[in-house]
Amino acid sequence: GEDVEQSLFLSVREGDSSVINCTYTDSSSTYLYWYKQEPGAGLQLLTYIFSNMDMKQDQRLTVLLNKKDKHLSLRIADTQTGDSAIYFCAEAGTASKLTFGTGTRLQVTL
Amino acid sequence: ETGVTQTPRHLVMGMTNKKSLKCEQHLGHNAMYWYKQSAKKPLELMFVYSLEERVENNSVPSRFSPECPNSSHLFLHLHTLQPEDSALYLCASSQVFKGDLAYQFFGPGTRLTVL
Numbered sequence: 435g436e437d438v439e440q441s442l443f444l445s446v447r448e449g450d451s452s453v454i455n456c457t458y459t460d461s462s463s464t465y466l467y468w469y470k471q472e473p474g475a476g477l478q479l480l481t482y483i484f485s486n487m488d489m490k491q492d493q494r495l496t497v498l499l500n501k502k503d504k505h506l507s508l509r510i511a512d513t514q515t516g517d518s519a520i521y522f523c524a525e526a527g528t529a530s531k532l533t534f535g536t537g538t539r540l541q542v543t544l
Numbered sequence: 545e546t547g548v549t550q551t552p553r554h555l556v557m558g559m560t561n562k563k564s565l566k567c568e569q570h571l572g573h574n575a576m577y578w579y580k581q582s583a584k585k586p587l588e589l590m591f592v593y594s595l596e597e598r599v600e601n602n603s604v605p606s607r608f609s610p611e612c613p614n615s616s617h618l619f620l621h622l623h624t625l626q627p628e629d630s631a632l633y634l635c636a637s638s639q640v641f642k643g644d645l646a647y648q649f650f651g652p653g654t655r656l657t658v659l
Contacts, residue, residue, distance in 0.1 A: 438586070474652075476651050476653045477587075477634065477636075477650040479647050479650075482647055531589055531592065532589070536585065
């Protein structure tokens with residue numbers, strides 16, 4: 435079955451860039467997503483990328499997709515304390531369902 | 545109300561109780577989902593109602609029973625739960641076109657504790 439993997443924890447200093455990585459197994463994935471979950475809240479869609487794209491930039495967020503290696507990354511420029519949250523990678527394959535990773539907890543320190 | 549709302553936000557119940565979780569979406573979407581989020585585990589898709597068809601995860605115990613009376617409302621009926629069912633239950637909705645999945649909008653979740 436489909437599998438999505440992420441590292442569990444990342445710590446960065448305020449103002450630095452954060453890079454959160456994700457690998458997936460389903461080569462038929464059509465969409466890949468990044469969601470953010472703040473404490474006590476549901477998941478908020480941050481951005482998504484179609485599988486035929488290599489990169490997508492949206493303000494401080496840059497998504498890179500290496501389809502050959504099935505690797506997805508989210509770069510947050512000028513990381514702020516408000517970016518502290520859990521970030522989930524998810525992929526949607528032809529089965530029309532999302533498969534989520536375990537989430538990466540981003541801690542931003544002063 | 546906008547987006548996806550869930551009630552209650554917190555629920556504590558005993559193993560012999562019957563309770564229901566409610567989800568409402570105000571986005572005009574045609575698909576709704578229940579997810580279970582447990583600590584240190586990936587989100588688990590429990591049920592999908594898409595284009596009025598129900599799709600289930602066969603590993604979900606029968607003590608969880610979904611109901612989708614219309615495209616805007618989704619319920620999860622709970623009966624004789626176990627302590628390991630304690631988790632955050634998230635509802636989501638999306639607009640599905642010809643079987644392709646569009647991105648899902650999530651509600652804030654119901655934090656369930658089973659004593």
